Amino acid sequence: MPWFTLERFDPSFFDTAPHRYAYVLDLPVTPEAVWRGLAGDAPLSWCRGLAGGRYTSRPPHGVGTTREITAMRLLRLREEFVRWEEGSRHSFCVTSASLPLFRRFGEDYLVEPTPTGTRFTWTFAFEPNPLLARPAALTDLPNRSFLRTLVADTKRHFGAA
Template sequence: MPWFTLERFDTSFFDTAPHRHRFRMDLPVTPASVWNGLAGPTPLSWCRGLAGGRYTSPAPHGVGTTRQITALGTLRLHEEFVHWQESEDSRRHAFCVTRAGLPLYRRFGEDYLVEPLPSGGTRFTWTFAYEPNPLLRRPAALTDLPGAAFLRTLVADTKRHFGAA
């Protein structure tokens, strides 16, 4: 099966991408619980639309770490982390997809921010940013609704997994 190379980017893309979806969730669990689900050995295992998430570079993980995952059973993705920060106040990591099994995107990535809430629990902000393949730019703008619907299922699965209302 062929691989398609995507353009790399830094974290500024999450504020400038032509397509951005940002979801904020308040979860009734500790930041460590959320972070372990995102950065642990089987990331995002609770999301029904994702499978086979695994790191392809050794621990400890940080900037430059690589990972593979499959979305919707057909879209295979190779990811490289462009940001990785862990502190008492927050944890954040972000990746860009470097290769994909389908030529859908010119650039695609996700940013995960995990912060403690003053009242207990965790605020998890999940940002998706992408630029379609130039050949698909107009159809992507017309079909953003199904993509956004898929992203909302990932958010719903996350809320369900962590017991959020």
């Protein structure tokens, strides 16, 4: 299978990306429970659209940690963490993908305690492959639909309404 290299970036991309979607989820569980699900051995295993999430570097995990995951059964992603604040936040950039959809893509996970559990802010940031920049508007609805599925699965997993 061919791999396509994506441009690396630092955490500032999550504020400047041409396409950015942030979802705020109030979850009725502890921040520790949310963090274990995001950073544990089987990250995001409850999401129907994701499979095979696994770390490809040894613990302890931090900046520079690498991971692989498959989205929608056909898009394989290799990720590298560019921020890791144990227990509260981590962010990665995709370094290569099995399809040439993106120039840059990454996710940021922010976990904050609340009086009733946890506020989890999940941010997706990307820049399409320049060849797909114009038709990116045509794919925006499917992208948002897929992201909403991930969010719904996460709410269901953690028992949120």
